Amino acid sequence: MRLGPALALSLLLCFGCDTSDTGGAQKAQLLGSHTWAQSDPWFGGLSALELSDDGLSATVLSDRTVLMTARLTRDAEGQVTAARTTGHWRLRSSAGRPMKGPIGDSEGLAVAPDGTLYVSFEGVHRVARYRRPDAAAEVLNDPQVFRGLPGNRSLEALAIDPTGRLYTLPEGGRDANGQIPVYRLEKGQWRVVFSLPPRGRFLPVGADFGPDGRLYVLERAVTLLGFRSRLRRWNIEADSPGQEETLLTTAPGVHDNLEGVSIWRDGKGRLRATMVSDDNFLRLQRTELVDYTLPD
Template identity: 30%
Template sequence: MTSVAARLRHVASAALAALVLSSLTGASIAEVPAVEAMEISARPITEFQIGRAEKMFGPLEFVGGLELTSSSRNLGGLSAFRFLEPGSDFIGVADTGYWFFGSIVRDGELRPAGIENFRMVQMVDASGHAIDKKWLADAEGLAVKDGIATVGFERDHRVSQFRIDPSNMKAAFRELDFLVPRNELRQNRGFETVAYSAQKQSLVVVSEKSLDPAGNILAAIIEGPGKGIFTVVRDGAFDITDGAFLPDGDLLLLERSFSIASGVKMRLRRIEGESIAKGKVADGSILFEANMSYQIDNMEGLDVWQRQDGALMVSLISDDNHSILQRNLYLEFILHDD
């Protein structure tokens, strides 16, 4: 009887300690969020311009695309992605506070044919609890280098670094100084672009629509040579949603506009690498613009990579905002450098 009583006292003490700890921290005892594996149905997109077989759009050659659906309610909100293996394995962030991972399946002509091994998992805080408040986990931009994911968040503006482990994504281990004064960043117009320049060995952030007094978009080189704030010319009614550096050092920006009258549009703009420098106003040329007569949606994510045959590739994803009126799309192009 004595041993049973002792065990009961031990259990009661442990429970009381857990209760006290919970009341002191204001948090409940929670398990690490489980990785959710999803079956993805991928409908091939063979024509980029609806009803037309044209493949060339300025310097871009349409390769193929996919419309992605799943029975899981968590699929959606896809904001940014980067390939871990060119054209195959990828990592991404959703603006709902999730990581996502998967691989592109290809046909015999190297066109995207499906998605396999797709999974999502919630981001966690320093205590290992899932971050379930959107304003704390509104992930919008992503860069990858040497096993480290650098993520740009808006609302609670920050640029954080994580070690990449698809089976066990932990909390950020480092917060970076993004240089731009916090009070200059609009609540829902923060850092949509986080990109590494291999040529300059630098890390660059560009906001969606946080503007300086001249109406230019705030940006910064936050790591590497020439650290400092610069701006990007805002051209028309388009806002920046992502970007990636090309091999020659130019920055390819994905931009989006929306109005009730004209619907959604997307645009690709090539920013001259030499204009990306502390104190400068960066600008470049428009490569292509598409409206709702093309297979687009709310285009949010972009990556640049090299195919096995040497082709320079541009891949785009859309954010469906978890709306039945929108779609999750993956689109792929060859960028011809004439």
């Protein structure tokens, strides 16, 4: 969800004021947090993250159509100690032109094994394929499919499963039963294959399939005291989600506005979640890379 400065501040102060407790013991364990600072005017608003298998190379997407690659430095414990941008591009429309305004509200990112990039957008709801970062977009949906989704709370999350199938889910849209619809691309068409149960005021903002084959969903709530984050996962069998687990629920203000998540396994065999925050281009916020270890 892209926030203007005034709206971001007002939401932080008064919207969705979930001040409930953190839900008991955490299954995820914090490794560390690194503030990523850069003076370039295009840097910020990071909404999606994909890591290489070793956790050292990152592909990151902003909500203003900037795609970045970066090299991460980690210490012996696996915490990020530095992030160095190695390239950046401004994504283009299907006509090959730069995008501004609602049409350029890029939110979700998935990277296929062959390097093909997939990006989900809200504002004008769609998913696009990019053969290269500098290529024109190839739109992958019938516009009717996502009609009715909220204008600024739609296709926030995008993920590829182990068989190469593409999934997306909205931040604010709900089905007729009040559940979170999960769409999958099949033979060029999107359809809802299953739904996930909402819990409390948290809303989906990122998703990834881990090396264990499970679906992980990062969620966010906004409170009077700051942002809260939650990470849940499911086994997906026969197009049905099962064995729901809540791995992490943070108290307000523990982290910034976490929106992107990548699940990977490190050299010690530990299952890891690395997350990135969207600073909304505001000085009162920060771009943060956060690492947790997860139970198998």
